[in-house]
Amino acid sequence: MSTVTGRDLPGLADAPDKRATTALSDYLAKVRGGDVGALPAVLGLIVLALVFTGLRSDTFPTTFNFANLINQGAGVIVIAMGLVFVLLLGEIDLSAGFTAGTAGAVLGVAVTNHGMPWWIGVIVCLASGALIGLVIGLLVARLGIPSFVVTLALFLALQGVLLQIIGEGGQISISNPTLLAVMNSNLALWQGWVLYVLVVVGFGAVSYRRMAKRRAKGLHAERFSVWGFKFCTLVVLLGIVTFLLSRERSVNVEATSIMGVPMVVPVLILLLVGLTILLNRTAFGRHVYAVGGNAEAARRAGINVANIRLICFIICSTMAAVAGILIGSRDNGVTPNTGGNQTLLYAVGAAVIGGTSLFGGKGRPVDAIVGGLVVAIIANGMALLNQPAGVVYVVTGLVLLVAASVDALSRRRAAATGRF
Amino acid sequence: MSATFSAQDPRALAEAPPMLSLRGVTKSFGAVEVLRDVDLDVRYGRVTALVGDNGAGKSTVIKAIAGIYTFDGGDYRFEGEPVNVTNPKQANAMGIEVVYQDLALCDNLDIVDNLFLGREITSNGLLDDETMEKRARETLASLSVRTVSSVRQKVASLSGGQRQTVAIARSVLWNSKLVILDEPTAALGVAQTEQVLKLVRQLADNGLAVILISHNMNDVLAVADDIAVLYLGRLATQIDAKSVSHAEIVQLITSGRLDVDSARATTTISTGERSGSESTDQGAI
Ligand SMILES: Nc1ncnc2c1ncn2[C@@H]1O[C@H](COP(=O)(O)OP(=O)(O)OP(=O)(O)O)[C@@H](O)[C@H]1O
Ligand SMILES: [Mg+2]
Numbered sequence: 001m002s003t004v005t006g007r008d009l010p011g012l013a014d015a016p017d018k019r020a021t022t023a024l025s026d027y028l029a030k031v032r033g034g035d036v037g038a039l040p041a042v043l044g045l046i047v048l049a050l051v052f053t054g055l056r057s058d059t060f061p062t063t064f065n066f067a068n069l070i071n072q073g074a075g076v077i078v079i080a081m082g083l084v085f086v087l088l089l090g091e092i093d094l095s096a097g098f099t100a101g102t103a104g105a106v107l108g109v110a111v112t113n114h115g116m117p118w119w120i121g122v123i124v125c126l127a128s129g130a131l132i133g134l135v136i137g138l139l140v141a142r143l144g145i146p147s148f149v150v151t152l153a154l155f156l157a158l159q160g161v162l163l164q165i166i167g168e169g170g171q172i173s174i175s176n177p178t179l180l181a182v183m184n185s186n187l188a189l190w191q192g193w194v195l196y197v198l199v200v201v202g203f204g205a206v207s208y209r210r211m212a213k214r215r216a217k218g219l220h221a222e223r224f225s226v227w228g229f230k231f232c233t234l235v236v237l238l239g240i241v242t243f244l245l246s247r248e249r250s251v252n253v254e255a256t257s258i259m260g261v262p263m264v265v266p267v268l269i270l271l272l273v274g275l276t277i278l279l280n281r282t283a284f285g286r287h288v289y290a291v292g293g294n295a296e297a298a299r300r301a302g303i304n305v306a307n308i309r310l311i312c313f314i315i316c317s318t319m320a321a322v323a324g325i326l327i328g329s330r331d332n333g334v335t336p337n338t339g340g341n342q343t344l345l346y347a348v349g350a351a352v353i354g355g356t357s358l359f360g361g362k363g364r365p366v367d368a369i370v371g372g373l374v375v376a377i378i379a380n381g382m383a384l385l386n387q388p389a390g391v392v393y394v395v396t397g398l399v400l401l402v403a404a405s406v407d408a409l410s411r412r413r414a415a416a417t418g419r420f
Numbered sequence: 421m422s423a424t425f426s427a428q429d430p431r432a433l434a435e436a437p438p439m440l441s442l443r444g445v446t447k448s449f450g451a452v453e454v455l456r457d458v459d460l461d462v463r464y465g466r467v468t469a470l471v472g473d474n475g476a477g478k479s480t481v482i483k484a485i486a487g488i489y490t491f492d493g494g495d496y497r498f499e500g501e502p503v504n505v506t507n508p509k510q511a512n513a514m515g516i517e518v519v520y521q522d523l524a525l526c527d528n529l530d531i532v533d534n535l536f537l538g539r540e541i542t543s544n545g546l547l548d549d550e551t552m553e554k555r556a557r558e559t560l561a562s563l564s565v566r567t568v569s570s571v572r573q574k575v576a577s578l579s580g581g582q583r584q585t586v587a588i589a590r591s592v593l594w595n596s597k598l599v600i601l602d603e604p605t606a607a608l609g610v611a612q613t614e615q616v617l618k619l620v621r622q623l624a625d626n627g628l629a630v631i632l633i634s635h636n637m638n639d640v641l642a643v644a645d646d647i648a649v650l651y652l653g654r655l656a657t658q659i660d661a662k663s664v665s666h667a668e669i670v671q672l673i674t675s676g677r678l679d680v681d682s683a684r685a686t687t688t689i690s691t692g693e694r695s696g697s698e699s700t701d702q703g704a705i
Contacts, residue, residue, distance in 0.1 A: 217550050218554075283547060286533060294527060300508055302512055
């Protein structure tokens with residue numbers, strides 16, 4: 001036993017190559033075992049899209065509305081991406097919405113009131129978000145105050161800060177063309193297709209290399225046909241999306257022409273890829289999951305739990321600041337209400353609907369996108385149905401409850417079947 | 421578990437200066453004095469069993485050795501040098517590995533992730549999952565683990581014995597000098613207990629120092645070279661395992677003393693032996 005032998009023992013050897021049908025039945029077993037991932041959200045997206053298409057076939061399934069949906073959802077999606085980090089720890093940040101508003105106001109003050117270049121404004125804005133996250137993180141991770149209380153206090157305090165910066169009933173307008181372009185312009189058609197090729201080839205190359213590397217090391221690897229199926233699905237789906245967004249979607253073509261992938265899409269993709277690499281492919285990310293799963297085990301493994309908490313809160317608030325830029329750009333300015341109202345609830349809802357657990361230890365940045373689209377479709381579709389705001393709130397609240405129930409039920413099911 | 425230590429004369433190992441020694445260490449939690457004046461010697465190539473009744477302070481001793489707690493007072497020497505271990509990472513760096521009584525595994529991570537937790541292998545700043553998985557499989561294979569169907573299984577789906585195996589495998593993945601096991605067989609069936617004890621013996625035979633906490637005197641007598649008995653936070657005695665009987669250990673555990681006459685008297689009774697979990701009924705003392 002003193003030397004490590006490479007021999008495979010019967011029970012230990014995973015079949016290096018699984019049949020495609022086994023892959024499918026494995027997946028179904030996983031879902032039945034409570035590991036549902038983003039499945040409910042994806043199903044929800046399809047059902048909602050079909051329902052609204054049925055109800056408003058004239059306005060809902062148009063490319064104009066489709067592009068609009070992405071812009072409407074972007075702010076919430078980005079806040080939700082940050083929230084995934086604190087939710088993974090089993091914590092919450094209730095102040096993320098007003099962090100977005102406050103950071104947006106800082107951006108407005110820097111660029112509009114002080115005439116700074118846009119990029120300095122962006123840096124100051126992100127720094128203000130990081131600072132807020134640092135304060136929350138220190139209070140939670142070092143002092144040990146529950147994050148619920150700390151961020152509830154900041155929810156109120158930041159609302160006050162925002163009001164102080166902007167003034168009652170006031171507004172800081174954002175007129176810098178670069179900043180406005182983020183949410184109000186589209187990529188040229190060729191740029192859209194270049195982006196499409198980059199994403200598809202990038203995904204294909206990375207996943208193929210991984211599969212090949214695992215096979216070379218004699219480890220269980222995805223079957224080539226399964227990889228091919230996933231790759232082709234992505235090629236077709238993203239191809240359709242890019243094609244639709246490349247069509248003319250202006251209501252009045254003589255006045256203006258609107259076509260191309262919205263500028264915010266590459267921004268979202270960049271954030272998604274960056275955060276996914278951070279969580280899935282770095283030791284830091286692994287430690288985030290470990291702390292969320294069993295903080296004591298993480299501590300005994302030598303992980304600095306307090307530091308991980310601190311960094312996650314900083315990431316969350318910084319992402320909220322990014323959302324602040326997006327919302328400010330979309331609304332051409334910042335008001336005392338920016339990031340307020342239902343923003344935070346939508347963001348938490350987006351993460352949870354996407355499959356991130358409120359109990360910690362489970363979640364992915366992509367959950368924020370899928371869940372964010374569900375939330376955006378509800379808001380968008382209900383508005384097209386001319387439903388009063390009250391009804392929209394009630395429906396969104398119910399959807400959030402359903403998502404939280406799915407989370408709790410799948411967790412119970414997972415506990416019963418031994419999956420996490 | 422690479423063969424860092426060549427086979428050495430067991431007698432030389434026994435007489436070499438201890439690799440770890442505690443002298444008069446104390447530990448309190450608030451007003452509760454949990455450890456009083458404890459001495460302990462642990463040697464290379466030997467299994468030192470740490471026994472004592474529930475709440476005697478066994479877990480506290482090893483947690484302080486491993487840097488989870490720090491001793492309030494006393495002398496802690498590692499390889500002859502006085503050390504002040506204040507965190508688990510420092511203990512790991514010194515070559516100390518602990519398998520805890522309450523298994524310190526993350527349920528939401530898989531076996532490989534748990535094995536390498538806190539010491540992930542990276543290349544260019546990114547996790548090298550393939551290398552880690554390969555090493556994990558090799559290590560489990562070298563421990564003759566046959567019960568785990570995939571190393572990418574979430575730990576939540578493992579049985580108690582499988583979890584214990586993962587925890588022990590974790591300690592031998594690294595070139596450790598001292599492996600500490602807190603009741604490694606408490607949750608295991610007969611076959612897996614034997615497997616774990618064999619593994620414990622193997623660690624010591626490879627030249628490592630091993631501390632084994634157990635309530636099961638059969639296990640202790642089967643693998644231990646030295647036995648240290650804790651009684652109400654004090655060290656009752658540390659003796660050579662060959663020089664004591666089952667009954668004498670039981671008496672040391674329950675009364676902290678070795679009264680020769682009564683020890684002989686209890687010999688007959690104690691053949692109906694205390695098995696691991698039943699030891700709780702001694703808690704009246
Ligand atoms: N963190 C703590 N705070 C306060 N008291 C503690 C703490 N940890 C342990 N104790 C107390 O210290 C004493 C010794 O505990 P310890 O866990 O070391 O016992 P043990 O010998 O490992 O017992 P067992 O055989 O049940 O595992 C017990 O009375 C326990 O209640
Ligand atoms: Mg104990």
